Amino acid sequence: MEAILAHYADEIEFTSPFVPKLAGIESGTLVGKSALRDYFRQGLEAYPDLRFELMQVLVGVRSVTLLYRSVNNLDAAEVLTLNNLARIVRAEVHYSPSNRAGEASLPNAFNEWNRGEYFLSDDSAKGDLDAICALLRSTYWADDRSREVIEKSLQHSICLHLVHRGRQVGLIRGVTDHATFTWVCDVIVDPAHRGRGLGKWLVESFLAHPQLQTINQHLCTKDAHRLYEEFGFQRIEAMRRSSRPMPFLLKPPTSGE
Numbered sequence: 191m192e193a194i195l196a197h198y199a200d201e202i203e204f205t206s207p208f209v210p211k212l213a214g215i216e217s218g219t220l221v222g223k224s225a226l227r228d229y230f231r232q233g234l235e236a237y238p239d240l241r242f243e244l245m246q247v248l249v250g251v252r253s254v255t256l257l258y259r260s261v262n263n264l265d266a267a268e269v270l271t272l273n274n275l276a277r278i279v280r281a282e283v284h285y286s287p288s289n290r291a292g293e294a295s296l297p298n299a300f301n302e303w304n305r306g307e308y309f310l311s312d313d314s315a316k317g318d319l320d321a322i323c324a325l326l327r328s329t330y331w332a333d334d335r336s337r338e339v340i341e342k343s344l345q346h347s348i349c350l351h352l353v354h355r356g357r358q359v360g361l362i363r364g365v366t367d368h369a370t371f372t373w374v375c376d377v378i379v380d381p382a383h384r385g386r387g388l389g390k391w392l393v394e395s396f397l398a399h400p401q402l403q404t405i406n407q408h409l410c411t412k413d414a415h416r417l418y419e420e421f422g423f424q425r426i427e428a429m430r431r432s433s434r435p436m437p438f439l440l441k442p443p444t445s446g447e
């Protein structure tokens with residue numbers, strides 16, 4: 191690992207379509223050697239038989255481009271910009287969308303899970319705003335939430351969209367700082383699809399999502415405690431300030447309080 195990293199400058203900026211998938215960084219760019227070390231380690235764990243076959247080296251003024259065959263036999267072109275010490279300061283990795291045999295393709299940047307006729311995706315293009323508004327309108331916590339507020343909330347969250355035969359039938363939404371906390375909200379499954387383990391699948395996949403690996407996960411619920419307790423959530427005392435009163439979430443004060 192250190193021999194590989196010796197070719198890179200400390201301020202390396204490394205951009206690859208594999209970065210969102212392996213490191214969970216949506217922009218696709220890693221900055222700094224220690225982030226690169228973690229990324230290479232994850233790459234070697236994900237592809238233990240990793241082997242590159244160099245095809246050609248193209249030489250520029252302050253850069254070189256390596257053409258090689260990469261994971262899953264995908265063709266790759268890596269444009270490497272060098273500093274005065276011939277260390278790589280910038281790497282831009284490009285892949286053919288599929289390999290020559292057409293049997294493997296670049297991992298997409300989205301996280302998706304499949305179960306029978308259902309799939310879950312964090313690709314916002316898979317979300318259907320009309321369906322989400324309809325789902326939330328039936329809830330006790332968002333029945334009066336406007337379409338504009340819902341749309342804005344989705345844009346600033348990580349959402350898993352539950353889709354069945356092309357129709358959105360569920361949602362789980364997370365708000366996070368990517369380090370210390372994730373707030374879990376808008377967990378809902380269409381009534382026609384309940385009782386099939388989809389709610390648990392939503393929570394399980396959400397907790398496994400690479401961009402939601404934070405120290406804490408928080409949520410508020412009126413009556414679904416058991417669903418979350420199964421995944422390690424515990425009841426704690428919390429405080430809340432809101433422009434929307436939710437009396438059912440308030441504990442009546444006990445004597446002495």
Ligand SMILES: CC(C)(COP(=O)(O)OP(=O)(O)OC[C@H]1O[C@@H](n2cnc3c(N)ncnc32)[C@H](O)[C@@H]1OP(=O)(O)O)[C@@H](O)C(=O)NCCC(=O)NCCS
Binds near residue numbers: 384
């Ligand atoms: C909660 C909800 C998402 C569960 O979806 P689902 O697909 O029916 O869930 P599953 O089939 O995976 O089962 C959920 C498990 O949680 C349990 N559970 C606990 N509290 C529950 C509640 N208030 N509602 C539904 N299930 C609840 C179920 O009994 C079940 O456990 P079991 O299999 O041991 O019986 C769904 O009922 C729903 O959309 N409810 C309305 C919205 C809501 O209340 N969301 C939660 C807000 S915090």
